[in-house]
Amino acid sequence: xxxxxxxxxxxxxxxxxxxxxxxxxxxxxxxxxxxxxxxxxxxxxxxxxxxxxxxxxxxxxxxxxxxxxxxxxxxxxxxxxxxxxxxxxxxxxxxxxxxxxxxxxxxxxxxxxxxxxxxxxxxxxxxxxxxxxxxxxxxxxxxxxxxxxxxxxxxxxx
Amino acid sequence: xxxxxxxxxxxxxxxxxxxxxxxxxxxxxxxxxxxxxxxxxxxxxxxxxxxxxxxxxxxxxxxxxxxxxxxxxxxxxxxxxxxxxxxxxxxxxxxxxxxxxxxxxxxxxxxxxxxxxxxxxxxxxxxxxxxxxxxxxxxxxxxxxxxxxxxxxxxxxx
Numbered sequence: 001x002x003x004x005x006x007x008x009x010x011x012x013x014x015x016x017x018x019x020x021x022x023x024x025x026x027x028x029x030x031x032x033x034x035x036x037x038x039x040x041x042x043x044x045x046x047x048x049x050x051x052x053x054x055x056x057x058x059x060x061x062x063x064x065x066x067x068x069x070x071x072x073x074x075x076x077x078x079x080x081x082x083x084x085x086x087x088x089x090x091x092x093x094x095x096x097x098x099x100x101x102x103x104x105x106x107x108x109x110x111x112x113x114x115x116x117x118x119x120x121x122x123x124x125x126x127x128x129x130x131x132x133x134x135x136x137x138x139x140x141x142x143x144x145x146x147x148x149x150x151x152x153x154x155x156x157x158x
Numbered sequence: 159x160x161x162x163x164x165x166x167x168x169x170x171x172x173x174x175x176x177x178x179x180x181x182x183x184x185x186x187x188x189x190x191x192x193x194x195x196x197x198x199x200x201x202x203x204x205x206x207x208x209x210x211x212x213x214x215x216x217x218x219x220x221x222x223x224x225x226x227x228x229x230x231x232x233x234x235x236x237x238x239x240x241x242x243x244x245x246x247x248x249x250x251x252x253x254x255x256x257x258x259x260x261x262x263x264x265x266x267x268x269x270x271x272x273x274x275x276x277x278x279x280x281x282x283x284x285x286x287x288x289x290x291x292x293x294x295x296x297x298x299x300x301x302x303x304x305x306x307x308x309x310x311x312x313x314x315x316x
Contacts, residue, residue: 002255003247038258041223041282042200065199071252094229097160100196124199
């Protein structure tokens with residue numbers, strides 16, 4: 001049956017972020033599709049952000065493309081500020097965002113509303129790493145590091 | 159700006175299907191994201207099905223995974239019938255379908271409502287080919303063939 005029964009797919013708010021960067025994503029509840037339903041060509045996650053939660057620390061990927069579609073509720077997309085805007089955009093159901101790999105435009109979603117918001121995010125490519133825009137952290141396939149290369153005592157959840 | 163302005167992305171109802179198989183998809187209006195916005199790790203299309211239109215002929219892929227999320231309106235998913243159902247399921251906004259590659263479960267969406275329906279579909283993997291379930295046609299990366307291997311005078315739109 002191709003129509004997914006979301007309830008049957010495990011949901012978690014696990015994160016590998018070192019403290020205190022884990023606090024903002026404690027209200028991020030996600031279901032990863034690839035292991036559960038046999039997809040192997042790209043990754044996909046169904047995410048519920050509780051009021052106040054962030055989708056991640058603001059980040060970008062060296063070698064992974066990301067695509068996001070809002071399903072329910074409202075979120076604020078935060079990205080690099082430009083001359084045209086201050087880096088904040090409201091996302092509503094049906095809105096779609098794309099982040100080609102290698103573009104150093106750190107991005108995340110914040111649920112600043114009082115209700116849950118829900119989105120689907122797809123990623124594809126090699127998980128080689130990337131950087132966080134607002135904190136002293138970068139990531140590789142299997143580690144978090146300070147920007148000077150010193151490792152954190154923490155590992156990405158895979 | 160990661161939030162996509164859909165209006166800025168070209169929309170088409172082009173199909174390479176030979177007649178008469180093109181008729182059911184004439185009301186399928188789609189935008190392909192990959193060329194327009196720099197995604198290269200997977201394919202993604204935003205699709206509007208007019209009342210009566212089909213998303214494709216009912217098909218499956220040898221080597222491509224597909225993932226679909228309904229954004230607006232209502233569609234009927236048609237797939238192989240099983241003992242449990244007759245192969246028809248209603249899809250509404252927020253519903254998600256996944257088709258792992260190589261599973262010979264021909265599928266498509268039909269808009270049997272009187273309003274547009276809208277979905278996002280992602281595909282990843284190698285476009286090696288597959289088959290259509292209800293008509294005398296198979297496909298390769300660049301051709302449509304009868305099931306006996308005789309080519310149609312028609313080519314997939316890329």
